[in-house]
Amino acid sequence: xxxxxxxxxxxxxxxxxxxxxxxxxxxxxxxxxxxxxxxxxxxxxxxxxxxxxxxxxxxxxxxxxxxxxxxxxxxxxxxxxxxxxxxxxxxxxxxxxxxxxxxxxxxxxxxxxxxxxxxxxxxxxxxxxxxxxxxxxxxxxxxxxxxxxxxxxxxxxxxxxxxx
Numbered sequence: 001x002x003x004x005x006x007x008x009x010x011x012x013x014x015x016x017x018x019x020x021x022x023x024x025x026x027x028x029x030x031x032x033x034x035x036x037x038x039x040x041x042x043x044x045x046x047x048x049x050x051x052x053x054x055x056x057x058x059x060x061x062x063x064x065x066x067x068x069x070x071x072x073x074x075x076x077x078x079x080x081x082x083x084x085x086x087x088x089x090x091x092x093x094x095x096x097x098x099x100x101x102x103x104x105x106x107x108x109x110x111x112x113x114x115x116x117x118x119x120x121x122x123x124x125x126x127x128x129x130x131x132x133x134x135x136x137x138x139x140x141x142x143x144x145x146x147x148x149x150x151x152x153x154x155x156x157x158x159x160x161x162x163x164x
Contacts, residue, residue: 096156
């Protein structure tokens with residue numbers, strides 16, 4: 001009987017420990033749920049803050065892009081102002097294919113045509129011709145002097161005929 005009593009006492013002790021441990025786990029579980037909710041709120045707040053920061057950055061980038069675009073427009077207008085527009089006169093320019101002259105640059109413009117380059121050169125007494133890049137830039141460079149020719153694939157030189 002002593003043995004049975006001792007065993008029951010040990011069993012009671014073990015069960016009490018289990019109940020106590022389960023109670024702690026349950027309490028910890030409630031705290032963990034609360035912590036998880038708090039963590040989720042913090043994460044959501046961080047995400048919102050990051051979105052706000054991204055929007056501010058996007059606005060700054062848009063402003064920088066607008067300033068660059070304005071600068072390009074001003075540069076384009078400066079080039080056009082240097083060579084005022086008149087009606088197109090057909091002039092027999094001498095074309096020298098795949099040759100570039102690096103000296104004597106008056107002005108340059110991208111995304112233009114040979115006809116526009118010729119017209120602007122005709123409008124300027126100091127222009128002796130131009131080089132035209134046939135690549136994606138369609139770059140026209142007006143020249144006042146042609147010295148030191150350089151072979152260059154994709155760039156053609158157009159010499160203005162002498163005035164009579």
